Amino acid sequence: MTLDVERILAQQSSGLPRYTSYPPANHFVPGGGAALTDALAQAAREADAVSLYIHIPFCDRMCWFCGCHTKQVQRHDPVVTYIGDLVEEIALWGRKLGQRPKVSKLHLGGGSPSLLQAQDLAAIRQALHAAFDFSSEPEVSIEIDPSDVKSASIDNLMAVGMTRASIGVQDFDPVVQAAINRPQSFELTRDIVEALRAAGIGSINIDALYGLPLQTQDRFVRTVEQVIALQPDRIALFGYAHVPWMKTHQRMIKDEDLPNGLQRFHDAEVGSAMIARAGYQVIGIDHFAKPDDSLAIAARNGKLHRNFQGYTDDDAAVRLGFGASAIGCFDGGFVQNEVATGRYQDMVRKGSIPLARGLALNEEDRLYGRVIELLMCDFGFAYGQLEREFGPAVAAPAISLARKVAALDKDGLCRSSTTGFEMTPDARPFVRIVAARFDQWLQRTEGKYSKVV
Ligand SMILES: C[S@@+](CC[C@H](N)C(=O)[O-])C[C@H]1O[C@@H](n2cnc3c(N)ncnc32)[C@H](O)[C@@H]1O
Ligand code: SF4
Structure with missing residues (x-):
């Protein structure tokens, strides 16, 4: 196609996240x-x-x-x-x-x-x-x-x-x-x-x-x-x-x-x-x-x-x-320092680790985070890999969503086989569009993002 x-x-028209993190x-x-x-x-x-x-x-x-x-x-x-x-x-x-x-x-x-x-x-x-x-x-x-x-x-x-x-x-x-x-x-x-x-x-x-x-x-x-x-x-x-x-x-x-x-x-x-x-x-x-x-x-x-x-x-x-705005991460979530330099400095001077925001990740976040990382890096993922990394029961909703995303795709962006999901080669520049279909946070909230390409 x-x-x-x-x-x-x-x-x-509305732009999408760059997926340098999930969420x-x-x-x-x-x-x-x-x-x-x-x-x-x-x-x-x-x-x-x-x-x-x-x-x-x-x-x-x-x-x-x-x-x-x-x-x-x-x-x-x-x-x-x-x-x-x-x-x-x-x-x-x-x-x-x-x-x-x-x-x-x-x-x-x-x-x-x-x-x-x-x-x-x-x-x-x-x-x-x-x-x-x-x-x-x-x-x-x-x-x-x-x-x-x-x-x-x-x-x-x-x-x-x-x-x-x-x-x-x-x-x-x-x-x-x-x-x-x-x-x-x-x-x-x-x-x-x-x-x-x-x-x-x-x-x-x-x-x-x-x-x-x-x-x-x-x-x-x-x-x-x-x-x-x-x-x-x-x-x-x-x-x-x-x-x-x-x-x-x-x-x-x-x-x-x-x-x-x-x-x-x-x-x-x-x-x-x-x-x-x-x-x-x-x-x-x-x-x-x-x-x-x-x-x-x-x-x-x-x-x-x-x-x-x-x-x-x-x-x-x-x-x-x-430093101001710096982000730390581990399996449990993300932490971000105060973005404004002045506030960052005030907190350090008061002897506090200057964290402003963050997010604890649950299993669903880790699963879809990994799906989106694999899409952004490799333009696809094997269902078996998700099952090995997360266990078959945890991986199952992402695999069934992948099949649904491929079935509903009218633009020729992606496809699903019995073993995995992938972007079609010509559609790789549009990977953020497909990644967004796995983004559970985007479905729940509104955000203003940059252009998809
Ligand atoms: C911190 S700067 C690199 C080092 C140095 N400050 C410089 O500009 O040479 C990081 C990079 O982010 C990219 N960048 C900055 N603003 C951007 C924007 N609005 N959209 C896309 N890339 C951007 C630029 O390519 C830039 O080189
Ligand atoms: S203002 Fe220019 S030099 Fe400074 S970080 Fe941005 S791109 Fe680099």
Whole structure:
């Protein structure tokens, strides 16, 4: 069956979650995090290793497309003050844990962790090493805005053990860059990539976006060519999420400058095909990796996961998040810190772990969370796998829902066999539409989300 892309896009006018968690973070409830602290700490003590996330909610520029939890700072003092509170939060957790769990992965995200200075990074490192065991030399990935990088920056980032770097590009075209307030030359970006390689960074990711204002297909194709020319190990090609009701600076982007749904769909397809032709393995809906990269290997082995950073090979059962808005998770649920930096800092200064919201998961959440993760990562799932992971009785409602979803599908998006459920190959870009049919929370509540492609 040939897909009627226009019809499918037209039916889906309201947008859908990106499914970087299930349920999506808008379902977390006030107080729900604090109630889970003891159980999360216990899970961290019992885990073979934990994964850590640190959020730096500052940038020295404000890109108008930005959907991240961040704000622009002109001076460094607020950053230094924040780092003091972050260090205290890590110490609070260290005391709560009462032992130093082994760390498998550490990710510094933001905002722009690349604006941190040597003393900030040293303070974070010291706090982390006091509370956690880094003896297994974990993978340390750091998000970098190339325009932040000064001559000493890379050495400073190497001093916290950086092994992977993720660089924001978005688009190289000057007209698009002006429309999103993000000037960044190809030459600067290339110099940073080369400097990171020279420093010994073996894995570099580049983020690019489709769906940006004034981004014609020619401009977009040229950007993709330039990104490929830099030969990163991974590429993330995200669809721009325009959510001006949540991120008011996005109002600087004129609606009439945005490509329509059909152009977004075509750009995503064209970009994806170009990157695949250049030798990258396609991972999920928006990631690409060289075949020998650990993300590509995980995808081939059915070990891909999805978390708030997107696709990952991080298989830690427990994740702790530090800093404003950071999210932690374990089998029992999700916890999220205060999003507003000021409130986050007040709580830490009062000696409280600064959790604002969270959600305890029940068995149904875990089941449909896994179904949606498998759909987002592998575009399908075997019924036997669900039965093995959850037991036949618990898995049964998801299997019968899968059969129903396939039977009711009039668009050729998915199919069910006796052994499993899968997206049809051409319909993979629409996986969020099918994932939403398994989303029990979406059926119960209203939410405003970004476009499906
Ligand atoms: C924290 S930033 C990356 C590091 C650094 N701050 C930078 O911009 O270079 C994370 C990434 O999220 C993506 N992003 C930000 N806002 C977005 C939006 N509204 N829609 C889709 N992706 C977005 C961008 O590709 C960006 O590189
Ligand atoms: S895209 Fe990156 S640099 Fe730009 S405002 Fe967002 S976090 Fe900051």
